[in-house]
Amino acid sequence: MAVVEAIISFAxxxxxDVIIQEARFxxxxxxxxxxxxxxxxxxxxxxxxxESGQGNDRNIRTRVAExxxxxxxxxxxxxxxxxxxxxxxxxxxxxxxKYLFFLCKGNDTKLLHKxxxxxxxxxxxxxxxxxxLPTYALRDIEERERPTSFSENRVIxxxxxxxxxxxxxxxxxxxTNLLFTKLVRTNxxxxxxxxxxxxxxxxxxxxxxxxxxxxSHFEFFIWVFVSQQWQKRNIxxxxxxxxxxxxxxxxxxxxxxxxFKKEWKKIQKMNxxxxxxxxxxxxxxxxxLVVLDxxxxxxxxxxxxxxxxxxTSTKFMITSRNKNLxxxxxxxxxxYEPKCLNDEDSWELLEKTAxxxxxxxxxxxxxDPSLEKLGREMVKHCRxxxxxxxxxxxxxxxxxxxxxxxxxxxxxxxxxxxxDFGIFQLLALKDFQVSRDRLIxxxxxxxxxxxxxxxxxxxxxLEDIAYRYLTVLTERYMVNVERRDxxxxxxxxxxxxxxxxxxxxxxxxxxxxxxxxFYGAREKSLNISSSSTKEKGRVRRLSLHLNNFPGDIALxxxxxxxxxxxxxxxxxxxxxxxxxxxxxFVRSFKLLRILDLERVMGFGIPETIGKLIHLRLLNLRSxxxxxxxxxxxxxxxxxxxxxxxxxxxxxxxxxxxKLKRLRHLYLxxxxxxxxRSLQFADLSDLRTLVNFPTSxxxxxxxxxxxxxxxxxxxxxxxxxxxxxxxxxxxxxxTFNHLRDFSIICRRLPSLESLVVDNIKxxxxxxxxxKLNWSVVYEKIDVFRIExx
Numbered sequence: 001m002a003v004v005e006a007i008i009s010f011a012x013x014x015x016x017d018v019i020i021q022e023a024r025f026x027x028x029x030x031x032x033x034x035x036x037x038x039x040x041x042x043x044x045x046x047x048x049x050x051e052s053g054q055g056n057d058r059n060i061r062t063r064v065a066e067x068x069x070x071x072x073x074x075x076x077x078x079x080x081x082x083x084x085x086x087x088x089x090x091x092x093x094x095x096x097x098k099y100l101f102f103l104c105k106g107n108d109t110k111l112l113h114k115x116x117x118x119x120x121x122x123x124x125x126x127x128x129x130x131x132x133l134p135t136y137a138l139r140d141i142e143e144r145e146r147p148t149s150f151s152e153n154r155v156i157x158x159x160x161x162x163x164x165x166x167x168x169x170x171x172x173x174x175x176t177n178l179l180f181t182k183l184v185r186t187n188x189x190x191x192x193x194x195x196x197x198x199x200x201x202x203x204x205x206x207x208x209x210x211x212x213x214x215x216s217h218f219e220f221f222i223w224v225f226v227s228q229q230w231q232k233r234n235i236x237x238x239x240x241x242x243x244x245x246x247x248x249x250x251x252x253x254x255x256x257x258x259x260f261k262k263e264w265k266k267i268q269k270m271n272x273x274x275x276x277x278x279x280x281x282x283x284x285x286x287x288x289l290v291v292l293d294x295x296x297x298x299x300x301x302x303x304x305x306x307x308x309x310x311x312t313s314t315k316f317m318i319t320s321r322n323k324n325l326x327x328x329x330x331x332x333x334x335x336y337e338p339k340c341l342n343d344e345d346s347w348e349l350l351e352k353t354a355x356x357x358x359x360x361x362x363x364x365x366x367x368d369p370s371l372e373k374l375g376r377e378m379v380k381h382c383r384x385x386x387x388x389x390x391x392x393x394x395x396x397x398x399x400x401x402x403x404x405x406x407x408x409x410x411x412x413x414x415x416x417x418x419x420d421f422g423i424f425q426l427l428a429l430k431d432f433q434v435s436r437d438r439l440i441x442x443x444x445x446x447x448x449x450x451x452x453x454x455x456x457x458x459x460x461x462l463e464d465i466a467y468r469y470l471t472v473l474t475e476r477y478m479v480n481v482e483r484r485d486x487x488x489x490x491x492x493x494x495x496x497x498x499x500x501x502x503x504x505x506x507x508x509x510x511x512x513x514x515x516x517x518f519y520g521a522r523e524k525s526l527n528i529s530s531s532s533t534k535e536k537g538r539v540r541r542l543s544l545h546l547n548n549f550p551g552d553i554a555l556x557x558x559x560x561x562x563x564x565x566x567x568x569x570x571x572x573x574x575x576x577x578x579x580x581x582x583x584x585f586v587r588s589f590k591l592l593r594i595l596d597l598e599r600v601m602g603f604g605i606p607e608t609i610g611k612l613i614h615l616r617l618l619n620l621r622s623x624x625x626x627x628x629x630x631x632x633x634x635x636x637x638x639x640x641x642x643x644x645x646x647x648x649x650x651x652x653x654x655x656x657x658k659l660k661r662l663r664h665l666y667l668x669x670x671x672x673x674x675x676r677s678l679q680f681a682d683l684s685d686l687r688t689l690v691n692f693p694t695s696x697x698x699x700x701x702x703x704x705x706x707x708x709x710x711x712x713x714x715x716x717x718x719x720x721x722x723x724x725x726x727x728x729x730x731x732x733x734t735f736n737h738l739r740d741f742s743i744i745c746r747r748l749p750s751l752e753s754l755v756v757d758n759i760k761x762x763x764x765x766x767x768x769x770k771l772n773w774s775v776v777y778e779k780i781d782v783f784r785i786e787x788x
Contacts (some may be wrong), residue, residue: 006272034631036074036119039126043067063129070125076562077118079591079614096689140264170349175338176207182334183208183289183315184217190333192318192326198387199338199497201319202293207639208317212289218315221287226295231471232302236275238305239290240267243282279306287313295320300329308563340384343376349386349683350379353393374405375676394478401423430498433494437688438598438619441640441664442464445594446541446565461707463687464661486778487739487767513541513565518549541565546575570622575600585610598622598642610634620644625668627651642666645691649673666687669698669714675690680705687737694720703733711735712742721745728758731783742770 032267166379178291182188193201213221222236222242234340235481243265250256267275283290283306292299295318308314320326337613341349355367367375373474375396382388399405440463443449449466465600470490473479478499485494494504507513542563547570566585570576582603585595592612596619618635619642626649632641641659643666651674656665663685671678671693678693681701682685692702695716700723702711713722727733741763756776769777 009726024788036123036126040071040074040125043071043126043129058366063513065709066129072562074119074122076591077122089148094414146332146769170341170345170352172204172207175336176211179204179208179317179336182210183212183317188315189312189324190318190330192320192333192335193328193338194331194335195337195684196318197321198385198386199340200386201338203386204338204661205291205293205317205319209289209291216290216540218287220286221291222288223293225293226299230296230299233272233275233625235303236272236279236306237268240275240279240282243286243288243524271303271617276305280308283314284308284312286309289315289317291317291319293319295325298324298500300325331466341386341389342384343380343542346379346382346384346389347376349389350375350393350396353390354396368402371405374402374409378405379408387496390480391496391502394475397475398472433492435492436467436470436490437664438596439470439493441617442567442594442596444663446640447593461687464707477718485767511539513543513544514539515543518547519543537564541594542567544568546577549575549577562591563589564591566592566596567594568597568600570601571600574601576600579603582606590614591698593617593637595619598609605629605632607631614642615617618642621666623648625649625652628653630655631753635659636661638662640664643668645669652678654678656680659683662686665690667691667693694724699723699727703727706735707737708735710740711738711739713744715743715745725755725758728755728762730762733762735763735764739765739767741766741768743771744772746772 022387025272042169043467053571073683131505177490179193182191193205195201209221209223212218216775218314220243222239224238226235237302244260244263246256246260262373267278270278292303296634300318307316316329317560318329320328323337326335351367351372354369378392378396380394391742396405396408399408426498440449443466444462449462449469467489470479470493473483474490474493479493479495481490481492482494504515538565542565544566546568549570566589568577577597577600579602582597583606585592586606586608593614594617595615596617598619600620604626605620605628608631609618609629610633613634614637615635616637617636617640618641621642621644623644625643628649628651630653633653636659638659639661640663642664645666645668647668647670649668649672651669652667652671653675655678656662657679660682662683664687665683666688667690670690675693675696678697679701680689680692680697681704683705685707686705687707688706689705690710690712690715692711693716694714699713699720702708702713715724741759756769760777764776767779768775
């Protein structure tokens with residue numbers, strides 16, 4: 001229901017954007033718009049009450065679905081009207097919804113009358129729905145809209161790095177010792193841990209791996225996560241790099257470092273056979289422990305030319321979900337299948353995950369018997385799967401009262417509907433890491449993150465609010481942190497397959513988005529429809545999963561698809577869509593707010609891209625730019641623009657200054673020979689600016705970009721370098737929000753004139769400074785280091 005509340009909140013805000021205008025041409029429509037907004041606010045109050053525990057029956061869920069569809073339809077009416085009104089005006093400024101009704105005079109009166117009738121019809125639907133709601137939904141709106149206090153927010157979103165999954169481990173001591181003994185005290189060459197997802201295979205492998213590292217049993221340790229998206233050459237090179245790299249002490253010698261870099265370049269130019277032989281010889285003569293985590297399909301067959309099969313001191317540890325695969329590895333392979341946790345161990349893991357605080361073990365002070373009874377009943381549905389228990393514990397962690405646990409218990413029983421949990425069916429693998437910035441930018445662009453209403457937090461950026469939400473998800477184990485930066489902030493994350501499948505089922509239930517898989521070359525057309533059944537309603541978001549996809553297909557869709565978001569995932573890194581298809585996207589999906597085709601190739605940016613006037617995020621990171629269309633300047637709602645970073649631009653027009661709301665801009669490394677002067681000074685909301693080109697822009701524009709948090713600048717000449725130095729020598733200029741600063745200034749003798757101290761003094765929040773890709777300053781999170 002929280003998703004539906006976010007949808008309604010966004011609709012209320014959009015409608016309010018219309019109401020606050022002094023539009024004398026509103027006629028009687030203004031009253032109708034205000035009435036619809038009031039009814040939507042009333043519906044939002046009902047959702048919050050239903051979320052608190054009174055909305056588990058089917059009747060309430062049906063009402064929620066109706067509210068969602070009406071909110072969507074309200075947005076459709078206003079945004080389609082914006083499109084039609086804009087098409088009648090030449091000025092792009094009229095694309096903004098805030099000027100929507102100001103346009104309506106003369107020939108637009110009929111259009112205004114039509115939208116008024118549609119709004120009135122939606123309000124009637126809302127009013128009739130209100131009459132069928134429970135009485136608790138009709139409480140005073142102002143009371144229900146009361147914002148949470150600042151102190152309450154601080155408790156909810158408190159950051160903590162102490163809840164690592166590996167710390168909450170139970171029942172693995174005997175397993176760890178058994179596998180350790182097999183690896184170091186027997187002639188067994190390969191140990192394999194097999195079992196279904198969520199069973200804790202990787203956790204067990206990590207414990208064995210660390211126990212081996214604590215002794216002197218092996219000289220080298222290599223851990224590679226394989227999964228489904230593996231590449232033979234990359235894995236071989238990873239192994240070789242670990243085996244032949246000089247030590248940290250040796251790398252301090254410039255001669256050794258240069259010699260290694262030269263040798264490594266030669267290795268990268270070798271064919272696969274030569275690399276395999278070199279790896280084979282290195283593994284044969286050294287005593288290594290190699291871990292291949294999560295192998296699939298024919299991984300071993302592809303990799304074994306690089307592995308010694310004769311007598312060797314190198315040992316292998318493998319984790320896999322397919323027991324049949326590991327028999328191909330070695331005839332004498334030792335296969336270990338971890339068992340599910342018993343009832344006592346299951347409860348102990350839930351207890352540690354849900355009730356532990358900092359270094360306090362709940363067993364030390366006892367658990368309330370009523371909580372323990374509920375916990376033991378809930379944990380049975382996890383069937384002893386550690387990951388399932390950890391996820392449940394994360395959900396319960398913020399619910400420290402009996403009522404909170406009882407509500408969760410009722411939700412689980414409601415979901416089960418008297419049947420088995422079906423947890424085994426939920427464990428389908430989908431390994432995909434996503435960067436923090438990409439995820440947050442998607443949330444902001446989609447309207448999921450709303451501006452704070454609390455006065456004290458009015459200066460907090462949407463990105464900061466989104467990061468707090470992400471932190472909460474990681475603390476509840478709903479999202480796994482895969483990588484952090486030096487300051488301890490999440491950099492890349494991933495959902496466990498169990499949680500992902502659960503979220504997919506909820507997304508389908510809520511009509512939040514639709515997943516369309518396109519694998520191989522068998523599809524001749526892409527058939528997209530926003531409504532598959534009448535019961536499910538109309539889907540607004542599409543996720544296209546492309547794998548070995550040729551892209552040369554036609555698009556079939558309804559005449560006016562109401563899609564707000566299209567996100568493409570190229571699982572193999574080289575799938576694409578053709579030019580005709582991308583142009584059809586632009587022509588057909590006129591209400592798009594998000595077009596994210598990162599790693600999807602095969603097309604250029606259409607000339608007609610400027611017609612997507614509602615677009616908030618445009619990510620074409622792998623698309624050929626060529627001549628960037630000037631119509632980009634018409635995307636006045638755009639918040640994020642991400643272009644291919646490599647030498648992909650022939651011409652970039654001077655239109656960025658028109659995008660006043662732009663917050664994140666990623667440019668190519670070179671602006672192209674046809675590019676002239678570019679202006680950036682008016683982009684006061686800009687948070688991210690990557691590859692700022694001094695050859696085509698005035699360095700002094702940076703002075704007015706006071707909200708920058710990440711900046712990468714390409715200094716190409718001596719004049720620009722001197723102007724840059726002047727900026728950071730001035731005591732009156734500060735960049736109070738800049739955290740990540742990269743300066744590329746190749747082949748210039750004056751690079752040494754950059755004074756790091758000056759930059760640090762002008763950037764009080766600086767976390768990292770890089771000169772020509774080398775880190776010269778980094779602020780380390782000391783507390784996180786001590787904790788690890």
